[in-house]
Amino acid sequence: MNLKLKALKKSLWVYHVSAGSCNNCDIEILDLLTPRFDVERFGIVLVGSPRHADVLLCTGIVNKKCLERVKEVYEQTPKPCVVVAVGACACSGGIFRDGYQMAGPLNKIIPVDVYIPGCPPKPESIIAGIVKFLKELK
Amino acid sequence: MANNKKVIVPIGPYHPLLEEPEFFELYCDGEEVVDIEWIAGYNHRGIEKLSESKHYDQVTFLVERICGICSTSHPIAYCNAVEDLCGIEIPERAKYIRSIIGELERLHSHLLWVGLAGHFLGYNTVFMWAWKYREGILDMFEMITGNRNHYAMLRIGGVRRDIEDQDIPVLKKTLSEVKDKIKMLTEAVLDDPVLAARLKGIGVLKKEDIKNYGAVGPVARASGIDIDVRKDDPYAAYKIVEWKVITTESGDVFDKAVVRLLECFESIKIIEQCLDAIYRKKGEICKEIREIPEGEGIGRHEAPRGEVFHYVRSDGRTTNPVRHKIRAPSYVNIPTFKSSCIGETISDVCIILAGVDPCYCCTERLAVYDKDKKKKIYSFQDLVKKSIEKTEKIKKEIGKEVKLWKKLL
Known part of the structure; x- marks a missing residue:
């Protein structure tokens, strides 16, 4: 296995990008940190800057205003990084796909590795998605 | 504002403090904040326009996705508006169920706020506690509606699902457990000397400020104005059950926390009465509506953050609303920053911004800018x-x- 990937898998540092979402996926992501789910026991930590991150958790439709910002955040993240699309909006556009402000879905803008559908996905399914991906990563 | 003596501190749009992408510019003179600018639009999704291309029943799902935290407030206000348009009265059982869902949402939203406020102040214990106890409420939601958030309970003419008799004792038991926990949390937060020193006298909004900015919800109630749609213009079951409006006088951030925490107990009171009222009784939960006549209607609901207002116009021929206007509570609460932040230090601004419990994704508006000339293309x-x-x-x-x-x- 590539040394960089091995280091990446040890302890995932996550940066949360909310790009025109309804706030619900964001709250479920925050919920992951709290006592019921507590992902810190797996070494997963939310960090304050994309420059420290291994994983980008992206939510929302990516509207025209935050399009540039999302690209910028992706460029600032050290590679290799994992991009996770959380929620129906990030995966496909969901109920907003016909809207005039829609610039996404996310895979049009940056390469996406993991899709976690659901409106909003339950915290369990977010954990399951990331764990599944880590197992596949070689 | 381009004065050389002032330092501009940008916050956002992607900032560890904010869940949502938002952009604030603080103009500072030393430690003191002299002006604040707010740039919106990072969450704009064009919902009002989308709603004109959807069927009346689909719009309830669309407005639910305006905001994830108050995700039943918008459908309640929208359904009220369409029912006002049709001139119908919903069945009594549906009224109770609507109130239960609305109040459960208030509980989870207020606990969420208390947790976040604790986090902003550096009290991560409060954050973890509040969010842990909130899980109990989300479990109740999952039991009643099948989802933790975005419940899809509302329907024009009533509600979509009934609450089963066998669930009600379990719900009441969970509720009383949650009540004990909230009581413990309230006492811990309100008695803490550090929190009191940090929050009292910070970000004060006077009665005149509230009236000038037209602020609503807990922000107004913390300044001594007893504005509450549930009392002023009762809908659902709020006329039938016993409860009171909580107000405090001083209008600082501490009082906003007090109002929110005490409101939780009122909500629990309402839910208990509603559950008692529907226990072992049968009844219709939804009225069939075949046609939406021509006309216009308004609907209001007291969301956890204040009054939500929906306006719907129908032309009587198509199956879509011709015009759908939404006003979320944060839209009027956010401008109060101009009055509450100026004169405070940078370290306090964070909790003042969080103090009104702003919900940006409800509020987002769009303005078209010219990139080269850096000005609005279509101003008023x-x-x-x-x-x-x-x-x-x-x-x-x-x-x-x-x-x-x-x-x-």
Whole structure:
């Protein structure tokens, strides 16, 4: 296995990008940190800057205003990084796909590795998605 | 504002403090904040326009996705608006179930706020506690509606699902457990000397400020104005059950926390009464609506953050609303920053911004900017000018046509 990937898998540092979402996926992501789910026991930590991150958790439709910002955040993240699309909006556009402000879905803008559908996905399914991906990563 | 002496501190749009992408510019003189600017639009999704292309029943799902935290407030207000348009009264059981869902949502939203406020102040214990106890409420939601958030319970004419009799004792038991936990949390937060020293006298909004900015919800109630749609213009079951409006006087961030925490107990009181009222009784939960007549209707709901207002117009021929206007509570609460932040230090601004419990994704509006000239393309004056120009144009065209017509004759 590539040394960089091995280091990446040890302890995932996550940066949360909310790009025109309804706030619900964001709250479920925050919920992951709290006592019921507590992902810190797996070494997963939310960090304050994309420059420290291994994983980008992206939510929302990516509207025209935050399009540039999302690209910028992706460029600032050290590679290799994992991009996770959380929620129906990030995966496909969901109920907003016909809207005039829609610039996404996310895979049009940056390469996406993991899709976690659901409106909003339950915290369990977010954990399951990331764990599944880590197992596949070689 | 481009004064050389002032330092601009940008916050956002992607900032560890904010869940949502938002952009604030703080103009500072030393430690003191002298002005604040707010740039919106990172969450704009064009919901009002989308709603015009969807069926009346689909719009309930769309408005639910305006905001994830108050995700049943918008459907309640929208359904109230359409029912006002049709002039129908919903069945009594549906009224109780609507109130239960609305109040459960208030509980989870207020606990969420208390947790976040604790996090902003550096009290991560409060954050973890509040969010842990909130899980109990989300479990109740999952039991009643099948989802933790975005419940899809509302329907024009009533509610979509009934609450089963066998669930009600379990719900009441969970509720009483949650009540004990909230009581413990309230006492811990309100008795803490550090929190009191940090929050009292910070970000004060006076009664005049509230009236000038038209602020609503807990922000107004913390300043001693007892504005509450549930009392002022009762809908659902709020007229039938016993409860009172919580107000405090001083209007600082501490009082906003007090109002929110005490409101939790009122909510629990309402839910308990509603559950008792529907226990072992049968009844219709939804009225069939075949046609939406021509006309317009308004609907209001007291969301956890204040009054939500929906306006719907129908032309009676199509299955979509012709116009759908939404006003979320944060839209009027956010401008109060201008009055509450100025004069405070940077370290306090964070909790003042969080103090009104702003929900940006409800509020987002759109303005079109010229990238090179850096100004709004369509400001209000421009729109007025455009309108006048169009009238002139039409006048001229009609003039021409009139002449043409005369020639032909």
